[in-house]
Amino acid sequence: MRAMPSIKLLNVTRTYGRIRAIDKVSLEIAEGEYVCVLGPTGAGKTTLLRLIAGLTTATSGAIELDGKDITDVPPENRNASYVPQQYALFPHMTVRDNVAFGPLARGFTPEESLQIAHEMLKLVRLSHRATAYPHELSGGMQQRVALARGLAGRSPLLLLDEPLGAIDARLRVILRYELKKLAKELGVTTLHVTHDQQEAMSIADRIVVLRDGAVQQFGRPSEIYQGPRSPFLASFVGGANFLEGVVVREARDATMIDVAEGFSISSSRDGHGMGDFVIASFRQEVTLILTNASLEENVVPGRLVSISILGAFLRCVVDLGRIGEVVAKVSLREALGQRLPDRVGDVVYVRVDRNRIMIFDRPERPLAVELEAF
Amino acid sequence: MGRGKKVGDGSETGRPPRDSSTSLKRRALLFLDSASGSRGARAAAYTLGILFFLIIVFVPPVFGILLGGSKIFEMLSHPDLMSRGGSAIAASFAIAVTVSLLDLAAGLPMAWFIVRSRSGWVSTIDTLANIPFIVPTVALGYSVLAFWSGPQGIGSLLGSQFVFSPGWQTIVLLHFAFSYPVIVRVMVGALQGYKEVYETAARTLGASPLTAVRTVSLPLLKPALVAAFLLAFARSLSETGATVMVAGAFENGPVFIRNARAAGEQSPLLFVSLVLIVTSSLFFIAIRILAPKMHLPISTVRPNLEKRLSSTPALMSRNLLVFLVFALFVIVPSLFVVLPGASAITDGTLQEAVASMGIWSKYWQSMGLSYLIALVATCVNVVAGLPMSILIARRRGGRVVSGVLDTLINIPIVVPSIALGVSIGIFWGGVAGISEFWLLVFAHASITYTYFVRSMIAAVESIPLEVEDVARTLGARPLMIFRRLTIPLSKYSLMAGAIMAFTRSIDETGATLAVAKNLTTAPVLMVDWVKGTVAASPHAIGLGLGILVLTSFVSLLVLTITTRRT
Numbered sequence: 007m008r009a010m011p012s013i014k015l016l017n018v019t020r021t022y023g024r025i026r027a028i029d030k031v032s033l034e035i036a037e038g039e040y041v042c043v044l045g046p047t048g049a050g051k052t053t054l055l056r057l058i059a060g061l062t063t064a065t066s067g068a069i070e071l072d073g074k075d076i077t078d079v080p081p082e083n084r085n086a087s088y089v090p091q092q093y094a095l096f097p098h099m100t101v102r103d104n105v106a107f108g109p110l111a112r113g114f115t116p117e118e119s120l121q122i123a124h125e126m127l128k129l130v131r132l133s134h135r136a137t138a139y140p141h142e143l144s145g146g147m148q149q150r151v152a153l154a155r156g157l158a159g160r161s162p163l164l165l166l167d168e169p170l171g172a173i174d175a176r177l178r179v180i181l182r183y184e185l186k187k188l189a190k191e192l193g194v195t196t197l198h199v200t201h202d203q204q205e206a207m208s209i210a211d212r213i214v215v216l217r218d219g220a221v222q223q224f225g226r227p228s229e230i231y232q233g234p235r236s237p238f239l240a241s242f243v244g245g246a247n248f249l250e251g252v253v254v255r256e257a258r259d260a261t262m263i264d265v266a267e268g269f270s271i272s273s274s275r276d277g278h279g280m281g282d283f284v285i286a287s288f289r290q291e292v293t294l295i296l297t298n299a300s301l302e303e304n305v306v307p308g309r310l311v312s313i314s315i316l317g318a319f320l321r322c323v324v325d326l327g328r329i330g331e332v333v334a335k336v337s338l339r340e341a342l343g344q345r346l347p348d349r350v351g352d353v354v355y356v357r358v359d360r361n362r363i364m365i366f367d368r369p370e371r372p373l374a375v376e377l378e379a380f
Numbered sequence: 381m382g383r384g385k386k387v388g389d390g391s392e393t394g395r396p397p398r399d400s401s402t403s404l405k406r407r408a409l410l411f412l413d414s415a416s417g418s419r420g421a422r423a424a425a426y427t428l429g430i431l432f433f434l435i436i437v438f439v440p441p442v443f444g445i446l447l448g449g450s451k452i453f454e455m456l457s458h459p460d461l462m463s464r465g466g467s468a469i470a471a472s473f474a475i476a477v478t479v480s481l482l483d484l485a486a487g488l489p490m491a492w493f494i495v496r497s498r499s500g501w502v503s504t505i506d507t508l509a510n511i512p513f514i515v516p517t518v519a520l521g522y523s524v525l526a527f528w529s530g531p532q533g534i535g536s537l538l539g540s541q542f543v544f545s546p547g548w549q550t551i552v553l554l555h556f557a558f559s560y561p562v563i564v565r566v567m568v569g570a571l572q573g574y575k576e577v578y579e580t581a582a583r584t585l586g587a588s589p590l591t592a593v594r595t596v597s598l599p600l601l602k603p604a605l606v607a608a609f610l611l612a613f614a615r616s617l618s619e620t621g622a623t624v625m626v627a628g629a630f631e632n633g634p635v636f637i638r639n640a641r642a643a644g645e646q647s648p649l650l651f652v653s654l655v656l657i658v659t660s661s662l663f664f665i666a667i668r669i670l671a672p673k674m675h676l677p678i679s680t681v682r683p684n685l686e687k688r689l690s691s692t693p694a695l696m697s698r699n700l701l702v703f704l705v706f707a708l709f710v711i712v713p714s715l716f717v718v719l720p721g722a723s724a725i726t727d728g729t730l731q732e733a734v735a736s737m738g739i740w741s742k743y744w745q746s747m748g749l750s751y752l753i754a755l756v757a758t759c760v761n762v763v764a765g766l767p768m769s770i771l772i773a774r775r776r777g778g779r780v781v782s783g784v785l786d787t788l789i790n791i792p793i794v795v796p797s798i799a800l801g802v803s804i805g806i807f808w809g810g811v812a813g814i815s816e817f818w819l820l821v822f823a824h825a826s827i828t829y830t831y832f833v834r835s836m837i838a839a840v841e842s843i844p845l846e847v848e849d850v851a852r853t854l855g856a857r858p859l860m861i862f863r864r865l866t867i868p869l870s871k872y873s874l875m876a877g878a879i880m881a882f883t884r885s886i887d888e889t890g891a892t893l894a895v896a897k898n899l900t901t902a903p904v905l906m907v908d909w910v911k912g913t914v915a916a917s918p919h920a921i922g923l924g925l926g927i928l929v930l931t932s933f934v935s936l937l938v939l940t941i942t943t944r945r946t
Binding site: 056059061080082083085086087089090097107108110112156161165 | 406417846852855856860864865
């Protein structure tokens with residue numbers, strides 16, 4: 007078994023005129039790893055993929071594959087197969103010929119190429135449609151053909167651009183696990199671009215979060231969820247509430263933040279000094295809603311503004327007066343047997359454990375702009 | 381399954397070791413494929429494409445005329461010739477603009493009917509609208525002349541006050557007929573690609589059908605309208621053979637040049653050619669630059685008037701008018717040549733023709749020559765035009781170079797072909813050792829180049845870039861992408877472009893008249909017959925033209941069928 011590659015980007019920048027599509031990106035991806043590239047529209051996700059595929063050249067920086075510099079190697083010599091958003095299946099070729107194209111291009115004989123195509127189609131369970139044309143297949147099948155074609159080229163590196171973007175929501179959830187399983191079985195290193203944070207969270211070994219062409223954070227899904235580096239990351243990956251405030255007291259294991267006149271919340275995080283302008287943030291799913299409570303630490307009364315059911319969660323918006331509105335995601339299972347808030351306008355109490363409150367430096371731009379994800 | 385198990389997984393790059401059973405053809409292809417990966421090979425292909433364009437297609441017809449030297453300007457000292465030439469050029473432009481606008485007005489509603497109507501007559505009308513395409517222009521010229529001014533024509537049906545004697549009116553009638561299908565074709569194509577949903581949206585917002593079309597659809601279709609106008613305009617400005625037939629004593633630019641050549645007047649020939657080359661090129665470039673900046677008037681709407689004009693009776697009368705114009709000015713005059721042709725079958729002319737007696741031996745020779753030239757010119761254009769099409773469609777030379785080439789390739793069809801021929805004749809005349817046959821091939825290649833390349837550019841542009849991107853990441857070299865993706869995905873346009881170039885070449889008279897000294901192509905011979913330079917009976921003319929129509933029809937049919945099968 008030959009060594010699988012590791013891909014390494016060193017300070018890669020790609021500019022289009024004055025726009026920096028990719029801004030000093032450095033990444034190192036291990037062989038066999040499944041990495042999701044996550045980011046809002048226009049973050050540079052596709053450009054990053056095309057840079058690695060060799061379809062776009064870097065303005066500066068270097069790309070290494072297996073320790074070899076491939077920055078100026080043309081795509082046909084890179085061995086990184088690219089599966090674009092709409093798959094770009096060759097419309098005039100049958101499914102089998104589409105899949106056999108890569109092996110043929112790499113110099114296998116026609117017989118060998120068909121044999122490889124046959125194996126790959128078996129792998130994606132499409133052997134029975136080998137002689138069909140792409141337009142005769144459903145979206146999900148086309149996606150699998152595109153995948154088979156990408157894998158048949160024997161490339162150790164698979165670059166998927168929104169592979170599930172054109173598939174309806176229910177099937178998408180099923181297919182994402184299949185994708186990962188297949189990639190792992192074949193041992194290919196995969197970069198999977200998506201704007202769907204749930205998709206990334208559920209299948210990635212590691213996630214690269216991109217914004218404005220720059221890497222915001224690169225880590226395991228749980229790392230990013232538990233320790234987002236910025237309000238944007240907290241909001242974009244997992245969702246959270248944000249309260250702007252000033253640090254008013256600082257102790258060994260607690261920081262007290264004034265978030266509105268007369269309201270303070272405390273967090274067990276430290277690292278910020280008195281008078282610092284900060285943002286206190288907590289996940290929606292750790293925001294508890296109580297129908298009655300004593301006014302202890304981090305408990306604030308408010309009025310229910312709206313309730314909606316999201317699958318296994320209740321999403322409640324609570325107006326906390328001068329503090330503003332917060333969103334709480336209440337697990338329906340946990341709420342089972344408890345008295346649930348059910349009427350808009352009811353008085354409820356919001357409580358957040360001090361261990362769950364994160365503190366960020368206040369960003370340079372206004373909070374609303376910082377959180378925008380488009 | 382593990383990666384280690386896969387067949388032939390030999391080397392680090394996934395490229396298997398070559399085994400000895402590889403066939404020679406395959407090895408050659410593999411070698412060429414990998415050679416095409418080098419920058420040098422691609423640069424060479426593109427350079428050859430550009431060189432062919434410049435040396436054969438562009439420079440001789442446009443700049444060759446300058447080699448005429450001081451002779452060109454001798455005409456300036458002949459005021460009478462100057463005024464004759466001046467009015468001929470002015471007449472050319474006036475007729476071209478008028479005819480193109482009239483054709484747009486008549487052809488647009490027809491295109492609309494063909495695309496949108498659910499009537500059972502659509503396919504019949506659609507086929508009929510193509511007829512003037514199939515009829516070679518010289519045959520059309522004779523047909524139009526016979527219908528509008530001949531003794532058996534319209535006069536015999538409606539009375540002599542409807543007869544037009546040969547002159548500018550018959551030229552307008554002729555140009556209207558041959559430009560009509562061009563406009564309809566372009567607009568049908570554009571309308572089929574147009575998303576009706578914009579119009580629907582406008583309708584639900586309260587616009588009457590006419591308002592929706594006028595303020596939403598037409599502005600969106602403007603590029604096609606401009607393209608259709610330019611094609612009709614260029615065709616009218618350029619057409620020579622048929623125009624000579626119907627012109628009588630009247631002169632437009634091409635007729636003037638033809639008469640000057642026949643009279644052996646060198647200076648007027650060169651001068652008017654030069655002026656036509658310059659003005660038509662400038663006119664074309666001006667339209668290309670100005671058209672995107674011109675806007676259709678959409679800011680005012682007269683809801684009530686436009687609603688009334690959209691009513692069923694208004695629509696019915698419009699369609700009726702459109703069909704009447706189509707029948708009277710396009711179809712009947714185009715097909716009128718059938719009558720003398722049919723009489724020739726019974727009166728013995730056919731036997732003479734088959735036996736190749738008298739004038740007919742020259743006829744068959746010229747026919748063979750026409751087809752040979754068309755075939756060679758088309759093949760040359762396909763080979764040389766392919767790299768150029770890719771270069772322009774994929775902006776391989778950068779945006780500026782591709783943009784400039786994209787404009788330049790249109791010049792050969794905008795410049796009147798007889799002027800172009802004069803220029804080509806002078807250019808190659810200075811180069812020893814080029815036979816008249818190749819001179820004609822070059823002239824035809826130059827005139828038909830644009831038809832093929834334009835068609836291919838559109839086809840290549842319609843192949844998503846991502847298809848090529850994916851192929852490259854799968855390891856395909858440029859030549860393999862070209863062989864396995866570009867050509868198969870554009871083969872219909874390739875054939876269509878080749879057919880257009882071929883038929884245009886068969887049809888060509890202007891440049892041929894200017895270049896040829898001893899050789900005669902079929903349409904040029906027909907002009908001689910009609911003008912009486914060679915004595916031929918009306919029945920012989922009818923039959924000669926009829927055979928031309930028939931062969932052109934059959935060759936089109938054969939090509940269409942082969943395209944469908946492959």
